[in-house]
Structures are given as C-alpha cells and as structure tokens.
Amino acid sequence: MLAVAGVACIADTVMVLCIGSGLNTGTLLPGVLGVMLCVWALALFRGWPIAVEGYWRRARHMIFIGAALFTVSFVIVQAFIWTATLRSSGEDEDWLLVLGAGLRGGAPSQMLRLRMDTALDYLHAHPQCRVIVTGGRGFGETRTEAEAMVEYLEKGGVNRPRIFTEDKATSTMENLRLSKVILQHEGGPPPWKAAVVSSDFHLLRVRMLAERAGLELQPLPAPTPWYLLPNACLREYFAVIKSSVLDRG
Secondary structure, X not given: OHHHHHHHHHHHHHHHHHOOOOOOHHHHHHHHHHHHHHHHHHHHHHOOHHHHXXXXXXXXXXXXXXXXXXXXXXXXXXXXXXXXXXXXXXXXXXXXXXXXOOEEOOEEOXXXXXXXXXXXXXXXXXXXXXXXXXXXXXXXXXXXXXXXXXXXXXXOOOOHHHEEEEOOXXXXXXXXXXXXXXXHHHOOOOOOOEEEEEEHXXXXXXXXXXXHOXXXXXXXXXXXXXXXXXXXXXXXXXXXXXXXXXXXX
C-alpha cells in the first residue's frame, strides 16, 4: 500500500511537470514524498532496522506525530483558503486588477488563461471598468506577463485605452504594491472601487497582502483545473505560511 501511494505521488509530479506547470513546492513535494514512501515500503519489506527494530521506535513515533500535525494544519489552512473564495464581486467596480500566473515561453500558461477569461467576462459585462494587468518577466519567459496579458485582452475585444500595465512585479506583494501606484496616479483619491482576479486557491493570500498594502479589493476567483488543484493547494499551504511571516509590505 505504501509503495502504491509512493508511485502515485511520483506519477503526479511527473504529470504536472510534463504539462508545463513549472517547478515549485506544490509540484516537487509529492514526488519527494513518493520517493520517501517507496523507500519506507522497501525498508519494511527488507526488514531494515530503522523500520522494524525497537531502537528506532522513538524516531518512528516522531515521524508519525510530525505527519499528523502537518495533516491537521493543512486541513485548517485549506478551510481558510476556500472560505476566501466564497465572496465574489458582483458590484460595478471602477478597476479590475489581474494578477499574473506565469508564461510558457511567451504564451500564457493555462492558469493565466483562466484568469484572463474571468477578467474578460467581467470587463465585457462592465464596460466602464478599467483594468490593470500585472506581472514581470520570470525565468524562461521571453516577455513580461503583463505584455502577454495585454495582447490576450485586446484579442478578446478590450480596447487598449482601458488597459494599464505593471510589468516589474515578481511576487504577489509586488503585484499589489505596484498596482496601487497606478491607482494613485490614474484612479483619483482613495478609496478605489476595485476587484482582483486571481486563481481561486490564491485569493486568501491576495486579500491578506492587499490589506497590508492598503488596498480594499473585492475577490473575483478564476477556476483551477482539477488535475492541478492538489499541487496548487499544497503550494499555497506553504505560501500562506511564508506570507504570514515574511511578506510585510
């Protein structure tokens, strides 16, 4: 059973890498866990001392307790993450922020396309709304995310004068802080009526960081493909913890 679970975890990492989801904690950790499970199954099968002898009992207990604590904390964080997606924006906002989600070379990733499609639906339904696309150029990308997002919106029928670009950000906090600069120059005095588009699993962290950046943003969730959801949730678990401690503006 352990070996089957391990092989499944390794297969998950290989599958996600093959479809071009990129290297991150959520992608690699299942594979690492899978290797560990396979090694542990082999240890039990071969009767290695670490797996069967009493001398190692305390170490095994510590591993099991650590796994249990991780599981409980993961469930709690996921509850907060998905609760944050329940309150979507239905009002007539003046501004829409769209956060980048990576490119494959110069083309939007699948996750970014889903964010852009969500933004297009909103912008067509609210023709008075202006939009800020935000994202710099990451590793392996041939242009900035913002540039690719402008092209996507224009092909989707959004007039260029409605689109404002922020093409320097490399993190969620930078996305928000640099977008705030645009709002300060183009949106008049605060408060601004604004919504933010990001993937559903990402909105808890977006709202937390937006508050630190001095922005009040209504959430507008974009869907996540089901086959990427486990990896996205795992990655976001660690990202929420990291942002809670480090991302202070």
